[in-house]
Amino acid sequence: MKRLMCVISASLLALSTLAHAAEKVTLGVSIPTATHSFTAGIVWWANEAKKELEKQHPDLKVIVKTASAAPEQANQLQDLLTVNKINALVVFPFESASLTKPVAQVKAKGVYVTVVDRGLTDTSAQDAYVAGDNTAFGKLPAEYLAKQFNGKGDIVVLRGIPTTLDNERFDAFNGVIKTHPDMKILDAKYGNWNRDDAFKVMQDYLTRFKHIDAVWAADDDMAVGVLKAISQAKRTDIKEVFGGAGAKGAVKTIMDGSNPLIKADVSYSPKFIYDAIKLTAEARLKGEKLPANTIIPSVLITKDNAKQFYFPDSPF
Amino acid sequence: MPLAPTETPRASLRWLGKLHAVGPLLGLLVLCVAGTLLNSDFATFDNMMNVLTRTAFIGIIAVGMTFVIMSGGIDLSVGSMAALIAGSMILLMNKLGTGTLAAHPVAVVGLGITLALVLGAVFGAIHGLLITRGRIEPFIVTLGTLGIFRAVLTWLADGGALTLENTLTDVYSPVYYGAVLGVPIPVWIFVLVALLGALLLNRTAFGRHVQAIGSNEQVARYAAIRVDLVKTLTHALLGLCVGIATLLYVPRLGSATPTTGLLWELEAIAAVVVGGTALKGGEGRVFGTVIGAILLSVISNILNLTSIISVYLNAAVQGGVIIVVAFLQRSRR
Numbered sequence: 001m002k003r004l005m006c007v008i009s010a011s012l013l014a015l016s017t018l019a020h021a022a023e024k025v026t027l028g029v030s031i032p033t034a035t036h037s038f039t040a041g042i043v044w045w046a047n048e049a050k051k052e053l054e055k056q057h058p059d060l061k062v063i064v065k066t067a068s069a070a071p072e073q074a075n076q077l078q079d080l081l082t083v084n085k086i087n088a089l090v091v092f093p094f095e096s097a098s099l100t101k102p103v104a105q106v107k108a109k110g111v112y113v114t115v116v117d118r119g120l121t122d123t124s125a126q127d128a129y130v131a132g133d134n135t136a137f138g139k140l141p142a143e144y145l146a147k148q149f150n151g152k153g154d155i156v157v158l159r160g161i162p163t164t165l166d167n168e169r170f171d172a173f174n175g176v177i178k179t180h181p182d183m184k185i186l187d188a189k190y191g192n193w194n195r196d197d198a199f200k201v202m203q204d205y206l207t208r209f210k211h212i213d214a215v216w217a218a219d220d221d222m223a224v225g226v227l228k229a230i231s232q233a234k235r236t237d238i239k240e241v242f243g244g245a246g247a248k249g250a251v252k253t254i255m256d257g258s259n260p261l262i263k264a265d266v267s268y269s270p271k272f273i274y275d276a277i278k279l280t281a282e283a284r285l286k287g288e289k290l291p292a293n294t295i296i297p298s299v300l301i302t303k304d305n306a307k308q309f310y311f312p313d314s315p316f
Numbered sequence: 317m318p319l320a321p322t323e324t325p326r327a328s329l330r331w332l333g334k335l336h337a338v339g340p341l342l343g344l345l346v347l348c349v350a351g352t353l354l355n356s357d358f359a360t361f362d363n364m365m366n367v368l369t370r371t372a373f374i375g376i377i378a379v380g381m382t383f384v385i386m387s388g389g390i391d392l393s394v395g396s397m398a399a400l401i402a403g404s405m406i407l408l409m410n411k412l413g414t415g416t417l418a419a420h421p422v423a424v425v426g427l428g429i430t431l432a433l434v435l436g437a438v439f440g441a442i443h444g445l446l447i448t449r450g451r452i453e454p455f456i457v458t459l460g461t462l463g464i465f466r467a468v469l470t471w472l473a474d475g476g477a478l479t480l481e482n483t484l485t486d487v488y489s490p491v492y493y494g495a496v497l498g499v500p501i502p503v504w505i506f507v508l509v510a511l512l513g514a515l516l517l518n519r520t521a522f523g524r525h526v527q528a529i530g531s532n533e534q535v536a537r538y539a540a541i542r543v544d545l546v547k548t549l550t551h552a553l554l555g556l557c558v559g560i561a562t563l564l565y566v567p568r569l570g571s572a573t574p575t576t577g578l579l580w581e582l583e584a585i586a587a588v589v590v591g592g593t594a595l596k597g598g599e600g601r602v603f604g605t606v607i608g609a610i611l612l613s614v615i616s617n618i619l620n621l622t623s624i625i626s627v628y629l630n631a632a633v634q635g636g637v638i639i640v641v642a643f644l645q646r647s648r649r
Binding site for chain 2: 036037
C-alpha cells in the first residue's frame with residue numbers, strides 16, 4: 001500500500017514537473033449557467049474563446065465550468081484547483097461577497113486570477129479585474145435622451161433586479177437627468193430584466209401617465225415587453241424606447257431602422273468574458289501580467305456603428 | 317343515546333361562516349376601493365381589462381390547480397411546463413411556417429395550439445401516472461419535472477429567446493390582443509374555464525370523487541372510487557389548463573425565454589389557497605380561486621399605479637395583503 005502511494009505521488013510529481021517544463025497554461029473559466037439571454041451570451045462567448053485560443057496555442061488548455069448558484073461555484077473552484085490543476089483562472093463571480101474567500105484560496109495556491117464583471121470585496125484576492133462600464137451604461141442613455149429632446153421631456157424608467165450593479169446604472173442615469181431641470185423621471189419600477197414583468201409595468205405606466213416622451217427600459221429584453229405594451233395601448237406620444245446591453249435583436253432593429261422607437265442602444269456585451277479569457281491566456285503564455293483594472297467601455301450604438309456590434313451566431 | 321341539540325350554531329358563528337366564504341371577495345373589494353382612492357385611473361375600464369387579461373394565465377392554471385390541491389396533491393412544475401410548451405409551440409410553428417405550410421399561416425397556428433393542449437395533457441398525465449403507479453409523492457415528482465421542463469427549454473433556446481416568425485405573430489396576436497364585445501379574448505377564455513371548472517367540481521361525480529379523495533383517501537378507496545384514475549385525471553386536467561394558458565401567453569410577446577413562467581407555480585398555488593381551498597385537500601371552491609387570482613394581480617397593479625411606497629417594499633405589501641386575506645377566510649376548526 002505504502003509503495004503504491006509512493007509510485008502514485010512520484011508519477012504525479014513527474015507529471016507536474018513535466019507540465020511545468022513545457023510552460024503549459026491550464027486556464028479554468030468559472031461562469032454562471034445560462035439562465036437568461038445575457039448569461040447565455042457569457043457561456044457562448046466563453047466557449048468561443050476556448051475554441052479559438054486552443055487552436056492557436058497548443059500549449060493552452062481551457063476548461064469552462066458553469067455554476068447555477070454561489071455555493072456550487074465555490075465547489076467548482078476547488079475542483080478546478082485539485083482535479084484539473086489549473087494555473088490560471090478567469091472567474092465571473094455569482095456574488096461579490098460570498099465568493100471572495102473561495103477565490104482568495106485559489107490565488108493562495110499560486111494560480112493567476114482574473115475576476116470579471118462583479119468585483120470581489122477584497123481586491124487582494126485577484127490579480128486582475130476586467131469589467132464592463134456600468135456608469136456609462138446609465139450615463140450614455142441619459143445624455144442621448146437629453147440631446148434628442150433638447151433637455152426637455154418626461155421619462156419613465158424600468159429598473160432590473162435590486163443589485164449594486166443596477167443601482168450604479170440608475171444613479172448614473174439620474175445624475176445626468178438632474179442637470180436638466182426640464183427633464184423629469186416620472187417613476188422607476190423594477191421589471192426584473194424580463195420581458196413579461198416589463199410588459200406589465202409598462203401597461204401600468206401607460207394607464208397612470210397620460211403623456212410620456214421616452215422610456216429608459218435599461219435592458220433589451222425589457223424593451224421587448226415595453227414595445228408590446230405601447231403598441232397595444234396605441235399610444236403615439238412616446239418617441240423613444242432606449243434598451244441596453246446590445247442584444248442582437250435590438251442591434252438588428254437599429255441597423256435596419258425597422259422600429260422608429262428604437263434608434264439607439266448602449267453596449268454591455270457578454271463578449272467581455274471572451275476578452276478576459278484571451279487577455280489572460282495570452283499574457284500567461286508569455287509569463288506576463290495584466291493591468292490591475294481593464295474596463296471594457298460601454299459605447300453608444302446607433303445606426304452608423306451598429307454593424308460592428310452585430311453577432312448573429314451568439315444567442316445574445 | 318340521543319344527539320345533543322348543539323347542532324344549531326349561534327348567530328355570530330353563522331355570520332363568521334358566511335364571512336369565511338366571502339372573505340376573499342371582501343378583500344378584493346377593499347383593495348379596489350383603496351386603489352381607486354389612490355389613483356382614479358385604477359377604476360377605468362381599460363385598466364380593469366389590463367388586470368383581468370394579465371390574470372388570465374395564472375387564473376386558468378389556478379382553476380386546474382384547485383382540483384389537484386383538493387384531491388390532496390400539488391404541482392410545482394406548472395411554470396416550467398408553460399415555458400417548455402411555449403418553446404415547443406414556437407419551434408413547431410416556425411418549422412411549419414417556413415416549410416410545407418408556408419402558405420397557410422392560420423393552419424400553422426392551429427397546429428401550434430393543438431400541440432400546446434396535447435403536450436399539456438400528456439405532461440399532466442405523466443405526473444399522474446408517476447404519482448399513482450410509481451407511488452412517488454406529488455411534491456417530489458413535480459419538483460423533478462420543474463427542473464427538467466425548464467432545463468429542456470433553456471437547452472432548446474440555447475439560453476436565449478425562441479421567437480415566433482413575424483408573419484405568424486401577425487396571424488396569432490389577435491388571440492391575446494383581440495377583443496369580443498370590448499372584452500379581451502383571454503378574459504372570455506378565463507371566464508369559460510372557470511365556469512366549466514365550477515360545473516365539473518360541483519355538478520359531476522368526478523368533482524365529488526376529487527373532494528372525497530382529498531378528505532380521506534382510504535375511505536374513498538373503500539367507497540369504490542377509482543382513486544388512481546381520478547388523481548391522474550386531475551393532473552391531466554391541470555396540464556390541459558397550463559396548455560390553454562400557454563396558448564394565450566405566446567401571442568403576447570411572441571417569444572419564450574428561460575424566464576417565461578418563472579414562479580407561476582407559487583402564484584397559482586397562492587391564488588388557490590387565498591381563495592379558500594384547503595392546502596391539505598378536501599374542500600375548496602373554483603369561484604374563490606378566481607377571486608384569489610384577481611386579488612394577487614390587483615395588488616401589483618395598485619403598487620405600479622402609485623409611488624407612495626418604496627419599490628423595495630413591494631413584495632412586503634403583497635405578502636401582507638395575502639396574510640390578511642387568508643386570515644379573513646380562515647376556516648373554523
